[in-house]
Amino acid sequence: MVPEIDQQRSAEAHAAGALVVLPVETPGLGDRTYLAHDGSVALVVDPQRDYDRVTALADAAGVRITHVFETHIHNDYVTGGLALAREVGARYLVNADDEVSYERTPVRDGQVVEVGDTMRVRVIHTPGHTHTHLSYALEAGGEQVAVFTGGSLLYGSTGRPDLLGPDHTGTLVRAQWRSARRLAEELPDRTAVYPTHGFGSFCSATQATGLSSTIGEEKRTNTALTSDEETYVERLLAGLDAYPAYYAHMGPANSGGPGKPDLSAPSVAEPAELRRRIEAGEWVVDLRERTAFAAGHLAGSLNFGLDGQFVTYLGWLIPWGTPLTLLGGSAAEVAEAQRELVRIGIDRPAAMATGGPEDWAGGEPLAAYERATFDDLEAALTGDDEFVVLDVRRDRERREAYIPGTVHIPVHEVPGRLGEIPAGRVWVHCAGGYRAGVVAALLHARDRDVVAVDDSFDNARALGLCALPTETPAPPAAP
Template sequence: MTISVLPLDTPGLGDRTYLAHDGEVALVVDPQRDYDRVLGIAEAAGVRITHVFESHIHNDYVTGGLELAREVGAQYLLNADDPVSFERTGVSDGDVVEVGDRMRVRVLLTPGHTHTHLSFALSDRDEPVAVFTGGSLLFGSTGRPDLLGPDHTQTLAHAQWHSARRLAAELPDETAVYPTHGFGSFCSATQSGGTASTIGQEKLANPALTTDEARYVEDLLAGLDAYPAYYAHMGPANSAGPSEADLSLPSVADPAELRRRIEAGEWVVDLRSRTAFAAGHVGGTVNFGLDGQFVTYLAWLMPWGTPVTLLGETAEDVAEAQRELVRVGIDRPAAMSTGTPEAWAGGEPLRSYRTATFADLATTLAGDPRTAVLDVRRNQERAESFIEGSVHIPIHEVLDRLDEVPAGEVWVHCAGGYRAGVVAALLDAHGVDVVAIDDSFDNAGPAGLPLTTATLQEISA
């Protein structure tokens, strides 16, 4: 039997975990906190996990590696130079780890995403098969170098170029590339949209392998934009040794308790779609639908440590949201409720607001050019094209800049509708009269809206 590599996607965070096996034993790379999914894959393949590898101290999620290794009795392997508070097997550049009779893993130091970042080159005996690149070489991109702070960014950016070059030089072109980041994660410098690649393919298209060092670093740094605020809590949690996740459902709240929690300033989160929320919701609740990057934006925007209550149509919806929350260290929701907004409101009238398209906005602006338009996209998106006269407040800054939101009716848009729905709900909770544009920004120009561009410097100023 040949060695099999099985990816496990976590779309809400834009990451992948990998399980590789030879039919008998398996290794795991970069498992998420809810590692029961990994155990399910191993059980289905009929293999025993003997080694768990961590490419780096993660900044975008809480690892499940330590607890997974403990549960199955596997070795837990991290860079020997990583300062952690628990026992593990420290590995260093050049080490070779034998996994079963056939799998050999060569440890490669590939700094850039972090100073101690490792990649793992997997061979079937002496035949190279794959390389697990973590946050180093991604599909058409690399991991971002700025998550450790501005004092490290330049050094890590240059290191990232050299690390990518090392992987390309030391591994055969046919070696499959398996990154952890790059599928929507903010740990990626850019998003390529690829789903598979090899060293040879990356040599043809990856900027780290097709441009010189100075140009790569310049372009890399120029393309960096904001990343989620909750990242600041992930590294310390991973270095301390995360505990096992508790996925048991929280207690059920009645309408009176929901109202008390809202009035106390807690976050009561409606998990339904943005269109369902706009049509009718409990006043003061916010909306982070499960149909988008739910946990990324909720954990980014909610003040860290704020009690959160989950409202879902079903208990399964609440369980899905809770699973996503534990991945970023939000362990226990304060409460939950299932059903309909009418039931949650306890007889109080529901709130609602309109949803619209860019064509609707064009018609409205034609009748009243003073109509307020709020663009909540990131700076990089805004620089490419924006609606003339619109106000720009990136989604992650809205709550800190409420005094800049125009008075009167405000039309909110993003690139596809999800973030506009999030912000519309937040503004509605603060008493703003909103219209959520649930449409692709690609339709703005064809709708007749006047578009223009600006430099990043102008937008950031």
């Protein structure tokens, strides 16, 4: 079933004369796809793998999709562009310099593409996020109304330049500064800016700001347009942090030509099969929120709740290719998870089960662990019990503030560094509770005694548990 088009997204549609631009949100990855139409024909920019959301919008508007544009060979998701173009009979436009294994309409800098009778798209080479990155300037009714900037000019930021590896970062970061300047110089201030990344995506170099913007607004607020080249380069490179491991698989998938995803339901696993899969080292993932999971769950199962950045962290931590079984309260929850997973190329779960932990355990005892707040941690730190505190935030977060004496292992490094976590009880914390829940479940499945701190790190600051950002962080405790 295609997800219902929500009212908030519909309200975000932008009109310029007869032209309408509709963003299609993918909050789990922090990205946007765009459908632009003139009431008759439509173009699509950077469609996600589950492009049925886009065709549903086109059908609702009564328009025909004739062109599908890619700004770049994406790092953070598997594109639906090729499959969408084939299904609707549209032209699929990709940079002529991208090496791909399928037929497409190659485009280059300066080329103008006519879309219907009213829309004209100018191709602008904007390297920085990748070497071959393109932006698309959209003209309608003789006016320059919008520019689709992909991973180039974001809201208050730019796309990160390090995803192709360190040998390319120095070249790309300077290219990104020049690309942002080119867009600002060639386009009118009133031109609406529509980036693909920057809404929580790890493809953003720094935290993007806002949900809409124009070239004029970016000239006033974007670091690439308010800083000289050396300042921009220095600040951007200093702020870069880790990005999800599954990114390494996205470029090859997109160059190879991904097909239409299969969103049909997986086979249903009974308790005996679930136990067999866990004992075989497969991942059996409970989709419930972390409070319910901690209170009682199938022993050996893991927890990536749909209420947080489910697909980002599951895709980041799972050994690529590991069979995956999904446990949800309903078939709709499993379908939601499955839809998110196909966006990063995890196409077919091995199995599924619905209901609750009692249904999945088949009469075996449920597992559980404690949850706590930073107030509880403060009290425990003044007591006589011995335990270790594990901070699973990213390096950049740790540099801003930390609790002295804690062991620091970023969430994505935990599976490979389990031997560095000291013996005994482990209190796990992050910035808000989601990642702490993920790691607590991972450790508990390996028979560790854990407490998940489900609280805002701001409360740790308020309690005086943190060292100030100006202090030098203490080294992690020795294992």
